[in-house]
Amino acid sequence: MNRRAQLSALLALPMLWLIGIYIFSLIMLLVTAFWVTDPFTSKVKPGFTLRNFEQIIANPAYASTSIRTLGIALAVTVLSILISVPLGIFMAKVASPKLRAILAVAITLPLWAGYLVKILAMRITFTEDGFFNSMLGPLGISGPGFSIVTVVLTLTYLWLPYMAVPVYTAIRQLPPNLFDASADLGAGAGFTIRTVVLPLIKPAIIAGSIFTFSLSLGDYIAAKFVGGSTQMIGSIIASNINLNPPIAAAFSLVPIAFVVVYLVVVQRTGALERM
Amino acid sequence: MRAKIMTGAAILAVAALALTACTTESNGTAAGGLSIDVPDIPMLEELGEMESEVNIVAWSGFVEPAWTDEFTAETGCTVNRRVAGTSDEMVQLMRTGDYDVVSASGDASLRLIAGGDVQPINLDLVPNFGDDIVEGMKGQIYDTINGKSYGVPIGRGANILQYNSDVVTEAPTSWDVAWEADSPYAGQIIAYDAPIYIADAAVYLMAHEPDLGITNPYALDETQLDAAIDLLKQQNKIVSEYWADPAAQITSFAGGTSALGTSWEILRKLTDDDKFKSVLPEEGSTGWSDAWMIAAESESPNCAYAWVDYTSAAEVNGAIATNFGMAPANAAFCETSDEAAAHCEYFNATDEEYFSNVWFWTTPIEQCIDGRTDATCTNFQQWTDAWLSVKG
Numbered sequence: 006m007n008r009r010a011q012l013s014a015l016l017a018l019p020m021l022w023l024i025g026i027y028i029f030s031l032i033m034l035l036v037t038a039f040w041v042t043d044p045f046t047s048k049v050k051p052g053f054t055l056r057n058f059e060q061i062i063a064n065p066a067y068a069s070t071s072i073r074t075l076g077i078a079l080a081v082t083v084l085s086i087l088i089s090v091p092l093g094i095f096m097a098k099v100a101s102p103k104l105r106a107i108l109a110v111a112i113t114l115p116l117w118a119g120y121l122v123k124i125l126a127m128r129i130t131f132t133e134d135g136f137f138n139s140m141l142g143p144l145g146i147s148g149p150g151f152s153i154v155t156v157v158l159t160l161t162y163l164w165l166p167y168m169a170v171p172v173y174t175a176i177r178q179l180p181p182n183l184f185d186a187s188a189d190l191g192a193g194a195g196f197t198i199r200t201v202v203l204p205l206i207k208p209a210i211i212a213g214s215i216f217t218f219s220l221s222l223g224d225y226i227a228a229k230f231v232g233g234s235t236q237m238i239g240s241i242i243a244s245n246i247n248l249n250p251p252i253a254a255a256f257s258l259v260p261i262a263f264v265v266v267y268l269v270v271v272q273r274t275g276a277l278e279r280m
Numbered sequence: 281m282r283a284k285i286m287t288g289a290a291i292l293a294v295a296a297l298a299l300t301a302c303t304t305e306s307n308g309t310a311a312g313g314l315s316i317d318v319p320d321i322p323m324l325e326e327l328g329e330m331e332s333e334v335n336i337v338a339w340s341g342f343v344e345p346a347w348t349d350e351f352t353a354e355t356g357c358t359v360n361r362r363v364a365g366t367s368d369e370m371v372q373l374m375r376t377g378d379y380d381v382v383s384a385s386g387d388a389s390l391r392l393i394a395g396g397d398v399q400p401i402n403l404d405l406v407p408n409f410g411d412d413i414v415e416g417m418k419g420q421i422y423d424t425i426n427g428k429s430y431g432v433p434i435g436r437g438a439n440i441l442q443y444n445s446d447v448v449t450e451a452p453t454s455w456d457v458a459w460e461a462d463s464p465y466a467g468q469i470i471a472y473d474a475p476i477y478i479a480d481a482a483v484y485l486m487a488h489e490p491d492l493g494i495t496n497p498y499a500l501d502e503t504q505l506d507a508a509i510d511l512l513k514q515q516n517k518i519v520s521e522y523w524a525d526p527a528a529q530i531t532s533f534a535g536g537t538s539a540l541g542t543s544w545e546i547l548r549k550l551t552d553d554d555k556f557k558s559v560l561p562e563e564g565s566t567g568w569s570d571a572w573m574i575a576a577e578s579e580s581p582n583c584a585y586a587w588v589d590y591t592s593a594a595e596v597n598g599a600i601a602t603n604f605g606m607a608p609a610n611a612a613f614c615e616t617s618d619e620a621a622a623h624c625e626y627f628n629a630t631d632e633e634y635f636s637n638v639w640f641w642t643t644p645i646e647q648c649i650d651g652r653t654d655a656t657c658t659n660f661q662q663w664t665d666a667w668l669s670v671k672g
Contacts, residue, residue, distance in 0.1 A: 044661040045645055046395035047371065066669040128528075132535030151521050151537060230528060233521040236671035247368035248475070248664045 031261075038255035047248050057255040067241065071259050074238040077153065078221035078263075081160045085168040085217045086210055088161070093173040094202065098184070112169045120163065121226065127159040128230045151233035159227045164220050168213030175209035176202065211271050218267060222260045318425055319396035321576045327405055327585055333358040334583035337373045338383040339570065340365075340526045341546045341604040342434070347596050354590070357583035365524045366474045367641065374398070380578040381587055383434055385568040387476055387641035389423050393430050398573040400428040405585050408592035412612035416569075416632050420640075423571045431571025432588050434597065437606030437627065438567040438638045439472070439480065440558040442543030444533060455484050455561045458541055459515050466518035470532050470541030473522035475660065475667035476641055479566050480542065481508040481515075483639060487563040496650035497566065498642040505658045505666060512670040522671075526550075545605025545627075564637035601627070607635075 041052040061067045096108050115123060128151075130136045137148040149155050179202065187197040225239025238260050245253035334357045336343050343361040352358055362379065364370045367388035374382050374397050384392055392398045403409050409432050416436070423431030443452060448465060457463045458471075459481070471477060482497035485507055494504050520538045523529035526547055532538040534551050548558050572588045574581065590596055598613030598620055607629040608614070614624035628634035642649065648657040658666075 042661065043395075044659040045643065046391045047368075047660070048375075048395050060665060064665055064669060066672050069672050070668070128531065129535070132531065132537050134536035229525070234516055234519050234671055236668070240671075241668055244368075244473075244475075244667070245664065247366075247372040249661060252665075 034254050034257060037251055038258065040251045040254075042249045042251055049250050057249075057252045060252060061256055061259075066236075067256060067259075070236050070241055071238055071263075073153070073236070074222060074260070075263060077157055077160065077237065078218050080157045081164060081221040082168075082214045082217045084157065084161045085165050085213065086172075088165060089169040089172040089213065090198075090203070090206075090210075092169060093176040093206075094198065096173050097176040097179075109173070112166050112173075115162070116166050123163060124159060124227055124230050127155070127162065127227075131155050131158075131231060151231050151235075153232070153235050155231045155233075156227050156235055156237075159231050160221045160224060161217075163224075163227070164217040167216035167220070168210075171209040171213045172206060175206040179205055207274075211274070215268070215271070219260075219264045222263055318394060321396060321399045323400040323402045323428070324405065324581055324585065325402065327582050329582065330355050330357055330586065331580035331583045332356065333360060334381060334580050334587050335360045335362070335379045336381045336383075336587065337362050337364050337370050337379045338381075339363070339385075339604065342383050342570075342600055344600075344603060346603075347591070347599050351587065351590050355583065355586045357580065357586060359587070363526075365526060367476065368474060369524075371395075371397070374575060377575070377577055380575050380580050380584040382573050382575070383570050384423075384431065384573045385570050385641045386420070387643045389431055389571060389573060390643045392573060393423075393425055397576055398430055399576045399578070399581075400430055401432060401574060401588070403429055403432075406432055406589045406592060408589050408594075408610075410610075410612075412594070412610050414607070414609060414611045414630055416635050417571075417609050420569060420571075423573070431573045432592055433609035434570045434572060434591070435601045435604065435606040435608050436567060436569040436635065436638075436640065437545065437604075438560050438565045439542050440545060440548075440565065441540065441561050442533065442548050442556060442558045443540035444536075444538075445555050445557050447539040451557070452540070452559060453562050455480075455563050455565075456488075459484050459511060461514050461518065463518055465539050467520055468537070468539035469515070469519050470529065470538035470543075471515060471519050471522050472542045473524040475663040476566075477542070478505070478508050478512065478663050478667060479639065479641070479644075481511040483566060484563055485511060496648075497639050498644045499648040499650035499652065499657050500644065501648070501652075501655045501657055505662065509666050509670060512667075513672075516670055516672070546603065549605055560637070564639065567635075567638035567640050569640040598623070601629075 037049070038057055039053050039055070041050050041054050041056075042048070043050065092108075092112075096105050100108060131148050131151065133150065135148070141148070149158075183201055183205075184197060187201050192200070223239055225237050225243050228235045228237040228240050238256065242253045242257055245256070336359060338361060340363050343359060348359040348361075362373060364373060367385050370382055370384060370388045371391050373379060374392060375395070382388070382392070382398070384398075389398075413433055417433040419429075420433075423429060423433070441452060441455060441458065445451075447468065448457070457465055458469050463469065472480070478500075479497040482494050482500055482504065485492055485504075486494045486497060489507065492504050492507055494500065500508060521528075521532055523532060526544075529543065529547055530550050533556060534553070543558060545558060548556050572591065574584045574588065578584050591600060592610060594610050594612040594616055597608050597610040598616065601608035601613070602620075602623050605627070607627040608624070611624070611630055613620050614629055615621065624630065644658060644660050644663055646657055646659050648655050
C-alpha cells in the first residue's frame with residue numbers, strides 16, 4: 006500500500022503535466038474548431054458548426070499551403086539527414102578526439118542562441134545586399150533571395166542539432182569490430198556505410214526526423230522573415246488566430262494529422278521500439 | 281469627404297436603429313441586417329488615486345521615453361509599452377485583458393467597441409480634448425457610437441508609397457508601379473501583410489477600373505472583392521515580400537530586397553537615409569485615423585485617463601505626430617512654433633480636401649457603407665479568407 010502511495014506521488018506531477026498541459030489543451034483545440042466567430046467583432050462563441058471545416062475544404066489555398074508545408078518539412082528532414090550522417094561518421098570514426106570535441110561544440114552551440122536571433126541572422130545573410138550575395142556575387146552566383154529555398158535552409162540550420170546529435174551518438178556506439186569485419190570481408194567504405202552503418206543507425210535517424218519534421222511543420226516565423234511571399238500552415242494559423250480562432254483551430258488539425266500519419270509509418274517500421 | 285460623412289451618418293443611423301432594437305432583445309438582429317450590439321459598459325464618473333502603472337498597446341513610435349518620462353514624473357504612473365504591427369494584433373492583445381490603453385485605428389476600434397473591450401470615455405475628465413481637435417476627426421463613426429465617445433483622437437495619415445530613389449529614378453506618381461505585372465520593379469515590391477490590404481487594391485481599382493463601380497474600398501460586393509483579389513494575386517507574382525513587422529519592412533528596404541511599396545512615414549524616417557522617398561500617389565490611398573481607447577476592464581483607469589489627457593495636450597500630441605509622421609489631431613499644435621506649422625503643412629493637418637483622398641481603415645461589414653441598398657457587401661471574415669488565397 007505504502008509502495009503504491011509512493012508510486013502515485015512520484016507519478017502525480019508528470020501525469021498532471023501531461024494531461025493538464027498537453028492532452029487538455031489539445032482537446033480544447035479540437036472543441037474550438039467547432040465554435041463560431043462573430044463576423045464583425047471576431048469574438049468567439051461556443052457552439053457547433055462544421056462551417057470551419059467546409060471553409061478549409063472550399064478554399065484551395067488551405068490545401069496548397071498544406072502541401073507546400075509538407076514539402077518544406079520533408080526537404081528539411083532529408084537535408085538534415087544528408088548532412089548528419091557523413092558528419093556523424095567523420096566525428097565518431099575519423100576525427101581526432103580534440104577535433105571531435107570542437108565539432109560537438111560547434112553543432113550544439115547554435116542551440117544556445119535565441120531562435121529569433123538565428124532567423125534574423127539568416128535574414129541579414131540572404132538579403133539582397135547581404136553577406137551571401139556580397140561573398141559569392143564576384144563569382145557570378147546570386148543567392149536565393151527570400152523564397153522557399155531560404156526557408157528550407159533556415160529551418161535546416163535551426164533544427165540540424167536535433168538530427169546530428171542522435172545520429173552521432175548512434176554511430177559512436179557502433180562496435181569498431183563491425184567495421185573491421187566488414188573491411189575483412191572486402192567491403193569498401195561506401196558499401197560498409199550502406200549495409201552496416203545505415204541499418205544500425207536507422208532508429209537514430211528516425212528519432213531525429215521526428216524532431217526536424219514536426220518542428221518544421223509548425224514553424225511560421227522563418228516563412229515570415231526569410232520566406233518572401235511563402236505561406237506555410239503556421240502563417241495561416243497565425244493570421245487567423247487574431248481574426249478567426251476556430252478556423253485556426255480547425256486548420257491546426259492538418260499538421261497534427263501529418264505528424265500522426267508520420268508516427269504511424271515510423272511505428273510500422275518497428276523503429277520506435279528500438280529507439 | 282462629404283460622401284464619407286454621409287455614409288458615416290448613414291451607418292450611425294442604422295447603428296442607432298440596431299441599438300434601440302437591441303436594448304429589448306440583446307441578440308436581436310435589426311432590420312437591414314446591420315446590428316452593432318454595443319454592450320453597456322459604465323463610464324467613469326470621476327478620477328481617483330493614481331495607480332502605479334499603465335499598460336499601453338500602441339503603434340510603433342506612439343509611446344516614446346521623450347514624453348513618457350515626463351508623464352511618469354507628473355503622475356507616478358510607469359508606462360509599459362507593447363508595440364503592435366497590425367490592427368488585428370491590437371484587438372487580440374486588448375482581449376487578453378493585460379492592457380489599459382490602446383491606440384486603435386478605425387478598423388480596430390469598431391470591433392473593440394462592439395466586442396465590449398473598451399469603455400466609453402468621459403470627456404469631462406480629458407480637459408485637453410478641446411475645440412482644437414481637427415474637424416475631420418471629431419465624432420467619427422469609429423469612435424463615437426450612440427452619442428457616446430469611446431476614443432480620443434491622436435492623429436491621422438495615409439499609407440504612402442515609399443521608394444528607393446537610387447533604383448526608382450523617376451519619381452512615381454501612381455500606384456501602378458506596385459500593382460501592374462509589367463512594372464519595371466517587378467520582384468522588388470513590398471506589400472502589407474494583412475487582410476485590410478485588400479482595400480489598397482480596391483483603391484487602385486476605383487481609379488483604374490471604374491466599370492466595377494467601387495465607390496468605397498471598404499464596401500465591396502463579391503464581384504468587387506474577387507476583382508481586388510485578382511489584382512492582389514497579380515501583385516503576388518512581383519512581390520519581394522510582405523511585411524507586418526515594422527523592423528522587417530525597414531530591413532527589406534535598407535537591405536536592397538525591396539525598392540518600393542507600402543509604408544508609413546515613420547518607417548521611411550527610421551531608415552535614416554535620404555535616398556528613401558515617399559509620395560501619396562494620385563489614386564489616393566488607404567490610411568488610418570487613430571484614437572486612444574481605454575480597456576473596459578482596465579486595472580488602472582486613473583492612469584489611463586491621465587495618459588489620454590496628457591497625450592492630448594498640443595505639445596505631446598504634436599510630439600507623437602511628429603515622431604510618427606502623421607497629421608496631429610490637436611490643431612493647436614500647429615501654432616506652437618514655425619517647425620510645428622511646417623509639420624502641419626507637410627502632413628496637411630487641417631486640409632480636409634487632402635484627406636478626402638485617403639480612405640481611413642474601417643472594418644468591412646455586410647451592410648454596404650457606401651450607401652448601396654441593393655447589394656450585400658463582404659464582411660471581414662470573407663476578407664480574411666480571401667486574403668489567404670492571394671499567397672496561395
